[in-house]
Amino acid sequence: MRTRLLDALRQLGNGSGNCRFPAELFREKATYYQISHWVDIKSTSVKDISRLSDSEKLFILRTYSATLSRVHRVNIIHGDIKPDNVLVDKSESDKYVAKLIDFDDSYFAHEPPVPYLLKSTEYYKSPELAAYVVTDPKKNPKDYKELRKRLTCAVDVFASGLMFHEFWTGSMPKYNGLGTDKAFYKAVLSREPYEYDKRIPDWLMALIDDMLQREPEKRPSMNEVFEAIKAQSYTKQNEWQSKGGGSPVAEPPKVDFSKLRRLMISVPDDLDSLEPETVVKKINMICGYIKQNLSEMDQNQVDVLTVRLANEIKSLKKKPVRTPSGSMSISNSLPNGVTSAEIISDNLVKVVMSDGRKTFKTKDQAYRMGIVKIK
Structure with a gap:
């Protein structure tokens, strides 16, 4: 199964772009190993994403939707969509983009592993996935077969709808049980009222509501999601599951840093x-x-x-440090926070800090910091 998945994913590239899947898979005796391209796991937090401008947030949703729609084209379900598996950071073009990582729980549509092997995060499970993982194949073989057929790429669409709400507002939709161990799909299945944040544009709120439909067949595909975000327009396809009634959620107070x-x-x-x-x-x-x-x-x-x-x-x-007389040379081991140093003259050293800043230090300063040694 893993080899088939990797072969299918290779149709999308080499795993080094916005879709970070393993580059190689091999076995040594009884142990399997997979090799992936290096990725900086530094990522912008959900709270910080929600504080970005609308245009920046839309570009994040757009790059993410484009990437996941490509994965779905080869009939693969990511299986664990959540903010931790979507790294958001600035690209070389100085724009925030989304990189999709961690394909360890991926599987082909209609071909999930046995329920106890699925490790999807509870809070982002779709109703049909939640039903499948608690089904015993031996005790309920008929239900098991039917539920397997229902596991399609719409599983990822549901989780993405919740994540979109988080990226835009910093939190999930309000529902009875939010903040406890009760996952959102339970509110959907029990038809309990829930509320979307009024800061979300109307067209995006309509899109999210369709992504969170109980029936997977009613959810839009990720390609449709991508096209809607690109156009910043969406026509509602289903009855509202929740119109988000009540007063608008207040803007969080701005903090002066x-x-x-x-x-x-x-x-x-x-x-x-x-x-x-x-x-x-x-x-x-x-x-x-x-x-x-x-x-x-x-x-x-x-x-x-x-x-x-x-x-x-x-x-x-x-500190009262006496600098000895003599010529300077760069220390073999530079102090923390210093990337490199260069002696400019008998009494001046150019220093590059780990954050990229360039500064100049006198002989005394450089010696006290441990940047140079005196011969």
Whole structure:
């Protein structure tokens, strides 16, 4: 099965573009190995995607839909569509694009593996997939055969509809049980009311509602989804499952990060050469926390961290390091945060930081930072 899948996927390319599937599959004794093209797993979070402009979000949905529609053309179901398997980052053309990864749970339409081998994420399961994974082939052979036939590429369409809502708003549609272990398909099957976010354009909301239809036959194909996004227009094909009644969801308050960003830029490059050591540790800890949680912070957290970081920076002092006399040479092991260094003159060193910034350091500074050694 894996070899057949890989042969089919190779019709789409070599796995190095926006569709990142394994390039090779081989067996060594009793163990199977697969080789994939390297991909930077750095990705823009769902919350950050939802804060992009409408045109940027549309381009992400467009590149994603184009990629998945190509996969569906060779009759393959990805099987685990969710934000974690769609890497969103800027391309060389400085546009946000989507890359589809992790084909470990893929299978051909109408040919899924036995239920206990399917590892699709619960929250993104379609109603027919959810029914299949709890079916016992031995106890219910008739239901098992019928449900196998119903597993088509529409499984991915359903999961994509939920993901589109997340990419546009930062969250799933509102339903009774959101935030618990109750998946969205249960609300669809029980015909419970649910609500779409009013920030979504009407045509896109209509498209998402059709992608989330109970019956897989009623959902649009991914190619139809792609064409609708390209045209920014869609004609509703089914009755609304949910019209998203109620008051519009309020826009999240905007957070001003400008002071905090300027402050982080002002943190000295040679931080490890400063003292007291306790202050240096606190600054590293604060900066690490900010980088990891920036997208989730509210204005109060930002303001508190800005004051804390400013106070710690004011407490920094230079370590009393005596620079020996002699000629400089670049250290064999550069300090963290430094990519390369070049001696410009007897008292000046050009330094390239790991974030791409170029700066110049005096002999004293370069020695204290561990960039150069003195002969």
